[in-house]
Amino acid sequence: MTGTGGDGIVAARWLARCAVTAALGSVAVLLLGLGDGGLLIVGGGLLGLAACAAGAWWFLAHRGLVRLGGAVLAVAAPLAVLLMFTMDGLWKIALFATLLWGVALLLARGALRGTRPRTTRHGRTVPGPRRPVLIMNPKSGGGKVEQFGLVDKAEKLGARVILLDASTHQDVTALARQAVAEGADLLGVAGGDGTQALVAAVAADHDLPFLVVSAGTRNHFAMDLGLDRTDPSRCLDALSGGEELRIDMGEVAGRPFVNTVSFGVYADVVQRPEYRDDKAGTILKLTPDLLVGEGVRRLDARVDAERLTGQQALLVSNNPYTSPDALGGGGKRPRLDGGELGVLGIRVEGAAQAADLAVRGSLSPALTVTTAHGVEVTADEPDIPVAVDGEALMMPAPVVCRLRPQALRVLVPHDRPGVVVPAPPVNWRLLFDLAVGHGTGTTTGAHHG
Template structure:
């Protein structure tokens, strides 16, 4: 029987690690003695399918088609697989070289045609499997439980096919679990619950959407899923309005409201955050309650409000249940004109507006997500700093982020709001007047130390005044490119919007 640990390993290895060899040999022998069965071919195929994480990329693609926890689990899982692969294959294997089990230890029909030649310790396949399954379970426990048998089968297949010792697999699984838990350092878990608001609001009961004017945007999210059927099911008596590409949604809505001469008692919207923001601005201006059906790609606003699907919107309008939430407002001055915009999520100056414009151009030839990645890379390479007066103080910045309400987490990647009635703006900016500011920013993101970084700042303010010193720039609000301006006055407007939502459970 060949020794699983080559003589080149240091003699100073702990005694407990040297004893693993006997247990490994016994377990491999027991596995090899199992009678032949159809499971042999299945495990061999499963083992090959997990090469380079292909199996988990496929599962992640399937999970990503479902919004909410499944999609977050898929993204967290891929991040954990990447970390586990680096730790197992690039760090642990060179540090702990170990000979793989001899091929003759297992029956020939079970053996892989192409045996790996890298160190046996630890198992990269087991690390990736444990990383992905654990990550999904952190976001969606039921899905993680459903994937656990697949992860266990992939891990066991490495011993069944004779390319790993059991201790390799155990160590790989520990690395995978650690990688999944480590993602919480940069991407904290949060309860999948609506944001809080203490402001109850009066809104009329809307039986079948009677006296409701609803905007339906078939171009939001997946172009193949037209939300018209959902709107018709929830509000069969509502008047539907489709965005005219040659006209502004606000103008269309205001024209229809005036034409109805007081008969519109509520507005509805089925679309993404950009469409929702436009309709919400009209609802706030005309003091009308808003009902929404999430039909976009990310639906950040609907998620924070607590409306996850059509049934939530239908139930809330039928019950006349609503809350008051804050809106962000910005006055844009420049080129001799002043305009005002509401925003439900975020506004920004700097590279983001340019990225949105470039993404829309690239999207004419490529799908939305690849277009967004290409646009982001190009924008970061071409970014130029902003010389501004920030609350009267001269500064040079790479970008300014303004959130409607206080966002979490406090570091990089603000993604949710614990509350919708803070009366504050979440202001974040990246300084460009310090040496190597972009490199220091990236380093702080990787080490999760942004809250103590000198190049990145986050403050909560009821208002913010920004004046550009180098001409006009475009503002982006809720992912849509806005007007050119030189001076931008941001304000939080407490309880400016009444929105239908079921009471907190």
């Protein structure tokens, strides 16, 4: 990756200084307003947040009147806090302190982002392949193969295209192996991430380069490789020469994955046939059973030498995500060649823990964020639901996840948008070190909630 130069660090230090000043300013506003209710603002705000989270828990984990009460509380709590601020005349102090805090967070993120690599990782420049074979799924992404004329463009660039027959489920691993046996010197996929992973594994097994064409719906793998997700045809430019990156691949129970493996509540919900057509409805229908009812499934995991117990949801990723947004699918991985799995576990057993998670965030014991070389997930049942790159599967427990470091050669075009390095979570200790000139604002990353 491109490093951050001296100028970058200087700018980051100044941003960190401004961030710390704004944060102290926000605290000062509250302290100065103590007599006028500064403490009430902090207490009331935190109480409102905790009540909102508790309401959200009751809404998700129960049905009937308790669910209704939870929904009312989740909406009413923040409204009540706002009303209290307005009636007590505290709103000016609250607004000013909140604005200052918001500015502090923005500056802090800017400072921490500034200490990270800003542009795309550059690989080895290589000539185009001579016998590339691309597997294309005409149904992926709602028909992007046809929409972007991918077959034509690929064939003009010398590739052989295998178009999947959308009417039956085809064994893409067998198709890829056959292509290799017939002399392919590159394998590629225009399709979803599940298909990408299966063919990438064949490429990795034969040490052949792999081409990702972002023709799926979500294209998380393409995003973290810095490829264009809006126009998949641009990925094909690499066929006439590009850059080769070596990245890691994940493996779960011997099956390859490029992004994530999910266990617990989410994996359970996506198994249901009705989920595809009605995501929110299915979640609301199932969560009471899955969180506190008969369907509750507790997972234990050995994460390297450490043990996690009684988790409700567990996400294992090919390299760590920068924030718990990964659970909602919005996270990003700054690199795919770090040699470690990301691990994110959640264990919330009641409204009080939900409130604690909302208030303390990643410091709450309900959340575990760490990295590992190997993860073994156990459960009380013989088979457990597992979502592998979004695909719903059942696997016999225990399920072992591991990483194949640097196993995959990926060919990417020279001209690509690049990875937008996400801002890391705000860490005030690092920021303070950066501001006073001791640190560089970077950390090895993992922490346990």
